[in-house]
Amino acid sequence: MLRKKECVAMLLAGGQGSRLYALTNNIAKPAVAFGAKYRIIDFPLSNCINSGIDTVGVLTQYEPLELNEYIGNGQPWDLDRAYGGVHILSPYQAKKRSSWFEGTANAIYQNMSFMKRYDPDYVLILSGDHIYKMDYAAMLRAHKATGADCTIAAIEVPMKEASRFGILNCNPDGSIYEFEEKPKVPKSNLASMGIYIFTAEKLFKYLAADDENPESEKDFGKNILPAMLNAGEKMYSYRFHGYWKDVGTISSLWESNMDLLGEEPAFDVADADWKIHSRNPLAPPEYIGETADVENSMIALGCEIEGTVKHSVLASNVVVEKGAVVKDAVVMAGTVVKAGAVVEYSIIDENVVVGENAKVGESKSAGAGIAVLGRNIEIGEGAVVKGGVILDKDYKGE
């Protein structure tokens, strides 16, 4: 067997995702449920395997238990390999030092020995907080064609939002002449997607140099990329056209879930040419009952629906009892919405019980925002949870 991999992917999955509040109390952001049966990390992992990249290091740090369990041996993504496959890389104690990963670049640097085992020509850096389908193999071809040392995937964003991103200022041939991290006055609207391909030896060189620099924040966007650009390395942008969404906030997570609905969805997870792989729930088909009214929704296996479900995404084993209404909502696995309860414009995490005749959230048009219920909590009979409220404890009502 060839003891070499042309390209190794390193997936940064240590983020806390603090802007998801109650949804990431006990799990890392990449493990957050999405689209009725997926988790955020299914997208980069599926992209890897669909692009022919079968060696992936997943760097975990914050609340890794559930993420580690989910990834397991990588079999659902066909990443259980005799050589390569998916590996969880946690911070570790070494002879000379022991430390948490500090910054994205340091996380990769601390796992240099993992990458070197595969003697890669290229390293693909990914993050675990976006929903998108992308052929990394095409990006790698572009990287080789331009002879770049670093290629950064980039997407056009609305100008008014450009100051939230790392902005690439490029020449007409796509080469980057300037990189601005969250500029106040952006010169262009071409945003970095946080997806990089490096020629391996350059990456190793700059990571090592950065580690020596006490001033550095050890971050790709702030340190590594500017350092390479200043030193005159060849850096190119790779234009991505398609759906790409950061699901790092409550509202973007909600929107992205809703983007799956409809006959021609903004984002199609049922794409036969680009399958999204995931662990599958062990559950019978969903049962839609005599009194059910289900429309414009996505419903996973094991659900039992007797109530009304409109414009919502329901994960496996969700129960919606008779007379209950679920509208404009994202409901994660195992949650029970009892008879007569109303859930509107909300995100409800796993294994929540919404008591009889309780009311969670307010209509979208009311403007109060998305109500969020953290996992394993119980909302009492008749209790009212107002729009925009985030709860992570049982609530019996006033």
Add this chain to the structure above:
Amino acid sequence: MAHSTVGVIFSNVHDENIPELSRHRTMASVPFGGRYRLIDFALSNLVNSGITTVGIVTKNNYQSLIDHLGSGKEWDLARKDGGIILLPPYSDDTDKPYTTRLEALMGITGFLTHRSEDYVVVSDCDGIAHMDVGDIVRFHEEKGADITMVYHEEDQPCESSYFITLQPDATGRIKGLKINPGDLKKGKAYNLYVNVMVMSREFLINTIQNAVTRGFSSFGRDILAKNVDTLKIYGYGFKGYYAGVNSMEDYFKHSMELLRRDVREELFGNRDIYTKVRDSAPSKYLEGAVVKNSLISDGCVIEGTVENCILFRGVKVGKGSVVKNSVIMQDNVIGTDVSLDCVITDKNVVIRDRRHLAGCESLPYFIAKGRML
């Protein structure tokens, strides 16, 4: 008991009961319940009882079964020791493949002698039930039985071309055993053998060797029926939900029974039924969809009306179509303004716009695999 029992599943027996569905596949791989194959129930019963080695006896048409089972990992049966072991027919140039269960058992003597477990559970794939195999083996041990046969009380005549009824006494000992009795009447209770039996491995091996020497050919006739008085044959009465698939009518009836909450709870409620997964997206219900009293598997896209149906994976139901009282298998495409009532469609059927098809409950209209109407 976990490590002292090995399972043997017959994948082809009873194929003739539902020829429409078993023409291109084994009985074991007949689709059932939206996302399962019949073997999933037998196999899950064994796995959920802690059995980690299952020999699967095949005869013909078993490509679909091999495809379904893969390495056995979905059943947690991809094991270093044991796991799923496929047992295709063994024959040299002079032999024909087996024609009876006994001959099939003769063909797997090697498998049986190389195992070390104390007991063997032999199961067919024609039944859908949640059975605790551990309980049956304990019963077998307690009774000191030679053979324990599992039965279920029925009150409808059995339509299978080969079946056995049992007459146990108060202690469970079988006093009478009939093959294909002709006197069964609707409403008259009798004990139907459900094709699950327990023996010690040693007893089974000895019985097979004895049968070879004497030139026996039928397990039911030459071993069971002839020795009711001499062997300690016990009956284990299974009290739960049991659905035997003995005809297309049965297949249809039992599929529809899954729409009952009590049946679903018994089959799926407190344990897992394992099956092959396909990484389908969750099902989508579009604007205008009307779905009532139906089981919908993953990967479906529904825009029309679906009532009292079982929809397998990846079924599309177009706008204006009305599908009622039907079993629609994997990857069917139902166009717009179609009407279906009491129909069973096999995999990959395409029904073009504005077609109307109907059967009745006792004679569901069957559409073969891959047909385009």
